[in-house]
Structure formats: C-alpha cells, structure tokens
Amino acid sequence: MKGDWEKVWEEARERPVALVDCRQEIPCNPCEEACRKGAIRVGEDLCSAPVYDPGRCDGCGRCVALCPGMAIFLLDRRGGDGQAEVTVPWEMCGEIVEGERIWAVDGKGKVLTEGKVVKIKWMGGRWPTRLVTIRIPEERALKVRGVRFRENSVGSSEEVDQEYDLPEDYPVCRCEDVSREEVLKFLKMGLRSLTALRRSSRVGLGYCQGIYCQEQLRKELGMVTRRSEEETGMFKVRPPVRPVKLGRLGGVNG
C-alpha cells in the first residue's frame, strides 16, 4: 500500500490521479465497474480488496463518485507550487460553495489543515454525489479523507457519580407494563418457561406480540435454567401476527 501511495504521489505531478483507500474484505466492486481505464481491479473474488494501478488512471473521478465506501479520492499536484488539489466525495445536504474555507480531515476525523474549496462537481448517475476539490499544502494531501465545516467534534460528556445505582423497576414488557422486578419475582417462584412467564405475568401478551421482550426473557430464563436459546424456544405464534380490528375479521370494512 505504501508503495502505491508513492506512485500516486509521483503520478499526481502529471495529472489528477485516484487514491484508493480500501483494504478490507468487503463484497463490493463498483470501483472496478466505474473505471473505464482498467486501473482498478477486484476480480472474480468479490470480497478481495481492490488492486489499483495509478499508472493507468486518468483522474476522471467516476470511481470517487460511485464508491459506496467513499474511500476513493483524487490527488492533483500539477501546480508544482507546494500546494495540492484534493478531491473528496461529499454527501451532506448543506450548501457548499467555491471559494469557501473548510477543514481538511484525515480518516480518523482529525483536522489536518484548512483549505479553500476550488471546485464542486456533481457526478455519479441519477442521484449524483458532489465531488469537492480543495487546495491545501501538499505535504498533508495524501492523508486527506474528507472535509467538514466544524473544527471540533460535537461529542461532549460529563463524568457522573461512580456509584450510579440502576433502578430495577423499569418495564421489560412495554405493552403490558411488566417490570423487570416482576419477572424476577416469577422466576424466583420457580417458573421455567416462556409460556409460564407469559401466562402468569402477561409479559409478551401485548400489542407487539412479544417482539421486544422475548429476547430478554429468554436470556433471563437461560441464566436460571442454564438452557440454550434453542432449548428455551420461542413464544408460540398465533394469528393474527399483526393487530387487527375484530370488526374487520367479522367482515366489517373500515
């Protein structure tokens, strides 16, 4: 990969070239389909990482727009003035205009430098992607994976009391309002099956038909019975699987 990027760096002196940053095994090959120059190959094995030859790339940008991982970028160092133009795919809804200043960030979201938007181009089918080209000092260029307007992330949190006590009286079954406490009480009484729990506590008998609570109950049961999920089984499913007005079953429309 290192060698690849050196090659990209060199080729980018002559023309814009793609920088492909996709190393994982993902079942995906639109980059190969996009490239008319045969510069990117995934081959028969869909999950293999793309193999890229910068020597064949003409910098058309099609792969940048079509890559679902947004993992392809363009590098252009033709200016030769220590500045580089980097193109990234941009899918945010907001406005972005030429001339604007924006942060260039690496793959972890770290701000590398501030740059100027020099070109915006829509590409990639009926619902295209914006390709945003920014100008930045070239020594940062290989690291750029995106642009954003905020310098810092919005994440912020405060530490709270270490001994935070969790209440146990929250509902496990939201439809019938059965709390975890109650379920534990029935387990203590010796109930050992989903059906028994359902009959005695009404857990899982509500509107959602046990969709939300079933996994939790299976887990709680498994802990006391040491039975596997398959052994514990599922709630018996009865029609209707969706709520339906009785009148409609009786033939009344509406």
Next chain:
Amino acid sequence: MDTGQEGRMRLPEESCTLVAVGAGPAGLCAAREAAACGVRTTVLDENDKGGGQLIKQIHRFFGSREHGAGKRGFEIALELAEDCANAGAEIRLNHRVLGFFEDGRLLVEGDFIYVLEAKAVVLATGALERSFPFPGWTLPGVMGAGAAQTLVNVHGVLPGKRAVLVGSGNVGLIVAYQLLQAGMEVVGILEVEDRVGGYEVHESRVRREGVPIYLRHRLLAVEGLEGVEAVLAKDLEKGTVKRFHADTLCLAVGMIPQAELASMRGCRMVFVRELGGFIPWHDGDMRTDRPGVYVAGDAAGVEEASIAMDEGRLAGVAALEDLGALSPNEARKRKEELKRRLNLLRGGAAGRPRAMAKERLAAGWRHR
C-alpha cells in the same frame, strides 16, 4: 360477506400459484423469477411502497452489478419492483399477512380480509430491529436506528436535535451518517466491544464528520421527564459513568429475523446466532421442512441486501423446480450460478461465519 349454511361466516377465498410474502429485495427477486417463467405470482407487502428496507436507504450499495451495486438503496428498490412487475407478478401493497396456517393457507388483510391459497409460498418478511429494556427505554426519543432512518429519509422528519447511537455495526454507522446528512448532531456512538463492528470504510465516513466512537462503553440508562434528556454510559475500562446530553437515542444493536409466519405454519425453527436468532430451518435451495414453503433474505438469517436478492432468486428457482415449471437441468444450472454468487458475497471475514452457518444448516441440522 358470505354466510354459510349454519350461519357461519366465510371469508372470501382466492388462489394463486406462487405467493411471496414481503416485497423487499428477497421477495421481489423470488417473484420475478417465478413470474418470468409464466407462473401466476403475487407479492404481498404491508408497506405502501415496494422495496422493503431499501426504500429508506439513501447511500450507495455494496455488491456487484447483479445487485445494483454503486446505486443508492431506494434506486435499487425502484428497479427491483419495476422488474418484478414487468415480469408479470402482481404486487399488492398495503396487504398484511396475518396468518399462515398448517393447511398452507394465508390470511391476508387488504381492503378486506381474505384467504389466499398458493402452491408455493416464499416467506421474505425481513428482519426486525433488536431492542432491549433498560431504565428509560420507554421514553419518547428512544428508538431503533432504522426507525430514525425511516423518519428522516422517508417522512422527512427529524427525530430530534442531538443523537447518541448505540452499536457501531454497519447499521449504526450508516444511520449516524444519515442523521448528520439530515442536519442532526451526533454526539457519539457507544460500542461495548473493544473494536468497531462495521466496515472500516463506514467507520471512516462518520469519523471524518467528527463523530466520536466510544469503545468499551455500555449503555446504562436514559434520563428525562417527558423525553430523552441525557444518556448514561459506563466506561468499562475506567469504571466511570459518563453522561451525554442528547434528546434522541438510537439503538443499532442488531436485527432479528422476522419469521413468525414460518413458526405458525409449523416450520421447524432453529436458533443460529450467526444469523441473528431463530430462523426456519432451510436447505441449500431455501426450502423449509414444510412442502411448498420457502424462505429467503433476512427472514432466513440477517445478512445484506445483495444476499437477500440472490437468496430470493434461489427460492424462486427451487419453487419453480418443485412446481414442475423448470426442468431439473435448467433449475440445477440456475441454482449453481446463484450459489456461486452467494459464496462470493459471503467470502470476506464478516461473511465467512454466516457462510459456515448456512452450510451447517444445509448439511446436517435437518433432524433433531
């Protein structure tokens, strides 16, 4: 409404050759195969649009050309629905299947409630978002990540201003990104494991936007009076508790195959952790242990849209073969090609455990 001799109510009845339940990628592809072969085919879906999960996906999809890769999810949904209808299948939207009885008949609610009988039924009912109870989980503002995605991408409504996501799998990463696209702030993604669950490329996309991913953090509770005001999480490394100010909490902690209809029909259900939970047992051609009942897509194990499409096609071909509408030779050829593709799709590190689970199902899981 017809009342029989003894004054008993009878529901209207209808019949058809092949029915696909669910108009997601799996159901649409199964139905297309069948209809293209001249078989009378009906697709039922409770939604008002065809495409299943895909109608709310605005990102470009992985896969290869046969799966519409590089296009956006909703674009693929439109194309699949069009292909299916063009092949001659009837797609009935706003039709909910309420029951699937042991005699093989379906109870359906459309404009009215009716009974539908079919020689072959492909269950392609997809998956449900997993949820789990914790203090505060019933407060408004707590929702599945997919529900948040439906709100912003289908209904054009923001669920709130500041969101915390739980789970860093592909769904969590993609939905975090789409909430940003819609104009929300994403305070962070909580992940209980020590590494990100989804693909690197999806992780990088959200990190570029400045969204922190908190590894080894466990969701404890949500605080608030009328709705979510703060999210509490435990830092499992340090043992401390953090409070995040947010008005929305999205759970992206996995999907559960939605296969109640198979269970009601009497199909043998097996628990396969790698595939998301209880699924109807099925062979390598997507046949369940009940004659004429097939399963495909997320209902047969939670995977990806591209896999759902090819599993749907496979179920369609198997049904055609069993109906005698395809020669064994032709069926074998098509099945081989689809299985080759499915193997490729499950070839990566993320797919291999699922490939092995499917193999185990096809090989020996049959008899208890």
